[in-house]
Amino acid sequence: MFPHLTGLGIAEPAQIERYSLRQEAHKDVLKIYFKKQKGELFAKSVKFKYPRQVKNVLVDSGSHQYKEVTEINRNLTLVIEELNKVTRHVSLSATDTKQKILNDLRHLEKVVASKIAEIEADLEKL
Template sequence: MTDHLKHIGVADPQRIEKYTLRTEAENDILKIYYKKEKGDLFHRSLKVKFPRLQKQLLVDSGGAKRYENTSEIAPNLLHVLDELDKITSKETEQVDVKEKILKDLRHLERVVNNKIKEIERDLDKLSSR
């Protein structure tokens, strides 16, 4: 599942927290950020340059047959990004589940507290009779 990541030097894909991708000149720059470990002041990261594929595209289908130079993302980078998306979206899903559980717990806490107050009021009414 992480063959492409291992190929670019990612030893422990499970420690990946996030990544960024930018284009600079004729390269795509991928920066992978790892989760901080105890004692680390800064996030560790890995920076990898991928040369962009150079192509010539026909831009005028009329009689001129003019071509224009263009570049596009390298196929191996697409595979790496696919693996990164799977890893980072899994992390996001786990965080979302945790947040949902905490939200549900807080809601339940409010409901129970309100019910306790209601029962105490009913008891007070019975005591005053």
């Protein structure tokens, strides 16, 4: 039913909670978040990087000047269409959005604290 998502190795698209898309240099970064399973401290997520397609577009036909532009990868657009179908039913109210932001903030605090502890432990070894 979702051939592009299964092509990415996602066996159960129904477990997808949300996704984010951002651009880094000449790549688009897609991050897919899954529903938190019972007993898990953090929800799982996977990240995919897609190179942007580079095209030369004619700017001035009189002088034959071209401009290099980048656009989203076609495969990524197909994956996003499927992700929109999977996550379409999720619409957050203002209180849900506030709670989601607070949850994300608490998660970030835990991740940062864990990373700081890891770095401090590495420093102790030196």
